[in-house]
Amino acid sequence: MVKLKFGPATLVAAAFIGPGTVVTASLVGANYGYALLWALLFAIAATIVLQEMAARIGVVTQQGLGENLRLAVQQPLLRQLFILLVVAAVVVGNSAYQGGNLTGASLGARSLWGDLTWVTFFREDVRINPWAVILGGLAAIILWQGQYKRIEKILIALVVLMSVAFLITFALSKPDFRAILTGLFLPSVPAGALLTTMALVGTTVVPYALFLHAASARERWFSGENKASDESTTAALTEAKADIYTSIPLGGLVTLAIISTAASAYFGSNEEITGAADLAVSLQPVFGDLATYLTAFGLLAAGLSSAITAPLASAYALTGVLGWSTNMRGWRFRATWFCIIIIGVLVSSLGIQPFALIVFAQVANGILLPLITYFLLLVVNQKRMGKFANTARQNIVAGLVFMIALALGLRSIWLALT
Known part of the structure; x- marks a missing residue:
């Protein structure tokens, strides 16, 4: 029996439940009700398969x-x-997306505590959003400590707080549980919902979370050790599995809560929703002030947690592939995440829409996702994995996930090019 446990997989949940996922889930619920919940269920299952291999x-x-x-x-x-x-x-992709992470977190902060005075920068028409600076600075302070276990605890706290906020909002929205069960276990694709279905899966199954999980699992269990015994490795893998089966489903439950809340508030009505900020504001007349504040707080926690994990994953990925030191206090490691935070603050503050960067990142992600999935299968079956290599059943399941990853990759490329 797998015990509940929080660990490195919580960082993965923090990574994929960002403002982008909140917006996507809100649009899914508003436009299609509960009909696409089966796609979320599949996405969580696929994420568990891939992240388990990465952690192993x-x-x-x-x-x-x-x-x-x-x-x-x-x-x-x-x-x-x-x-x-x-x-x-x-690296480039997360630089572009970091602006969205800080913008989403800023929207949540502004809903809770109001606007702050914008600061003029060099010229009257160039102003800096103070919430983006404050939240970006907070992310930098957390990462600068260079202590993995402390960062993990902070992210676990953010994920738990975010989960509580969205799940209470879910309860306040009086969800239709029969419709939820139907959406989860009776797959259907409403007219015009194919791309939205793939978007829902694509916001959960992301390449950079695989780099983040493998590196953080090493940091969590064997940082500084020369050689682990089979016994200690088996014990660590047992903990890692418990962590995965706690954190990833919790992330899926949060996404389900957001979809359900949006469905309760919007589906079947004439109102339109364009983003998470609309969801927070529109809940007030329907479900009261508490729902509005909880949604804003959830958006703040989602944005801030992603604003920490995106630079961290980028630093792990870049230092790893270039053969540099992956020491969290190394100057190259710190320089990588610091540059991404700075770019994110500028993008969020100046209202820049880095379309070229985002399109470029989407194409690169579309190519990388199936390649990284194939690479996971290659590494996890090598001799150096010993008795911890994939079984035949695991390879079959992972092979099916690879086919889905290939489809998602082609979708990303097609959307970016069109």
């Missing part, structure tokens, strides 16, 4: 995905291609 690689090899990639891919040209893809999809 991190624990057994005591290396992140970046380091394993350098060892597994010996052909120089192919290795350079992988490195370029990782830099493009994870």
